[in-house]
Amino acid sequence: MSSRFQYTLVTLSGVLVALLLVGVLLGQNRPAPSSDPYRHLNVFTEVLAKIKSDYVEEPDMKSVSLGAINGLLVSLDPFACYLNADQYKQYLKTLENPKGGVGLILSRKYGYELSVVDAIPGSPADRQGLTTGDIIEAINGILTRDMPLAFADVLLHGEPGTEVELRVLRLSRPEPVTVKLKRAVVTPPPPEARMLDGETGYIAVTDLTAGKAEKVAEAVRELTGKGAKKLVLDLRHAALSEPAEGVVLADLFLDKGLIATLEGQKVKKQVFEASPAKTVYRGPLVLLTNRGTTGAAEIAAAALAANQRAELVGERTYGDAAMRKPVPAGDGGAVIMAVAKYHAPDGKAINETSVTPQHLVSDVEAPQTMDEEEGAAPAPPDLRQPEKKEDTVLKKALEILGGKADQAHAAPVAAPAAAAGKTLHKGA
The missing domain is CATH 2.30.42.10 (PDZ domain)
Known part of the structure; x- marks a missing residue:
């Protein structure tokens, strides 16, 4: 049995078990106000007792309990x-x-x-x-x-x-x-800014940690000073971020309108509105996204799309924009989980809906399936892919802006030799 088949089988089994656990623990419907929110713990305790007494072999109950806890958390928040x-x-x-x-x-x-x-x-x-x-x-x-x-x-x-x-x-x-x-330690690079033609500027942002939006503002000023009248803001692979920086980034391009709201069970609702005093660019704008566009980049993309300030090109984003923190537990450990979610201007939680571009264009070539049973050639020993000759997502953006499509040939983005993240637990 191939590892891929084993992985698929185990994953499907795990999902089914998790769904059953969540159903038992949380119920299929929101409980009535008068019901006991902890009543399902009795069922959970009974299930643990049955596992201990009737499972095919005596289990490690500590591992079983920890697995159940983490399974419950992941069903609510994939980073928890x-x-x-x-x-x-x-x-x-x-x-x-x-x-x-x-x-x-x-x-x-x-x-x-x-x-x-x-x-x-x-x-x-x-x-x-x-x-x-x-x-x-x-x-x-x-x-x-x-x-x-x-x-x-x-x-x-x-x-x-x-x-x-x-x-x-x-x-x-x-x-x-x-x-x-x-392993290596490097500071994430500043935004890359360059002119694609006489009127079109391009800014690539690979992270949105604290202060990076101001670096984007500096890049915008640099390009407009060189004559840029149209901009491409590339947020592909901008996964390392601090969510609040997405609000700052969106505000650079919005005169008015709702950017996002932040709300949690114990976090007071915050409403973020655009301020014209912070706007640095009002011209035509296209944003590029992919599956690695996460957190702050998603907040900015959702705000600019909802306010019809920019057109989005690329792939659907990852779907994660939340405030997380460790919540200490009585045993000296901690639960790391989302305590508040960012909502797009339409009121939908970005965690649940992601951001879908108006122009869906994939920047990843369809993978070639390898099947040993069919006698296919063996895969290369590493995971590196051949360099793409043309950036189809950027090409589409330039078509929208009326720029020169022949400027979309892939150019390497200046990047450090390595990177390390410090935003909660998301960069390793």
């Missing part, structure tokens, strides 16, 4: 997890001093496997070809299926120059690939 006391201490230590990383942003959004949201451009992971949708089966030989997401990030960090070994599954391949990455 529970860390025990020791893991939480290591997590806080990594946040304070991240040392070296490999540039991976991880999630459990699709199924319950540890999957790649994106690899930060120029990072060790990016140079080895890891990309959105890849499954990380193991880190240094430790299986990740039941590993808390934030602890996976801890394992990916370490002293610069040291190696970490990943076992990676890509659904277009029959078997996992073992990849060794050398």
Whole structure:
């Protein structure tokens, strides 16, 4: 049985089990105000007792309980997890001093496997070809299926120059690939700004951490000073971010209108409106997105599209825009989860709807399926893809702007040798 088939079977089984657990714990409908919100815990306790007494072999009840907790959290938030006391201490230590990383942003959004949201451009992971949708089966030989997401990030960090070994599954391949990455510490690069022709400026933003929107504003001023009357803002692969920076970015291009709202059960509702005093550009604008466009970039894209300020070209975004924080637990551990969500101007939570461009254009070539049983040629030993000769997404953007389509030939984006993230637990 191939690893790909095993992965599919295990994933489907896991999803079914998770759905059953969530159904038992939360119920299919919102409970009536008078009902006991904890009444389903009795059922949960009974299920645990049945597992302990009747399962085919005596289980490790600690692992079963932790798996149930993390399964429940992931069903609510793909970036959520529970860390025990020791893991939480290591997590806080990594946040304070991240040392070296490999540039991976991880999630459990699709199924319950540890999957790649994106690899930060120029990072060790990016140079080895890891990309959105890849499954990380193991880190240094430790299986990740039941590993808390934030602890996976801890394992990916370490002293610069040291190696970490990943076992990676890509659904277009029959078997996992073992990849060794050398950790490094680098500051994410500034936005890349260049003229595509005499009137069209191009700005590529690969992260939206604190202060990066102001760097975009500087790039806009630079290009308009060179004669740019039309702009392309490339938010593809902008996965490393602090959500609030998306509000600042959108405000650079909006005179008026609602940008977003932020609201949670214990977070007071905040409404973000555009201010004309902060606007730096009012001309034609096209935004580029892909599956790695996440968080702050999604907030900006949703606001500019809803206010009819920009046209969006590319792929549907990842679907994650939330405020997260660790909530300490009584055992010394912590639950890391979303405490508030950002909503687009139409009122929909970006986490639930993502952002869909008006012009859907894929920037990824369809993968060639490898099937050993059919005698197909073996896959290359690494995950790197051939460099594309033409950027079809940028080409479409230039067509919309009336620019020169022949300027859309791919040009490498200046990027550092590696990258490390410090935004909560999302960059490793």
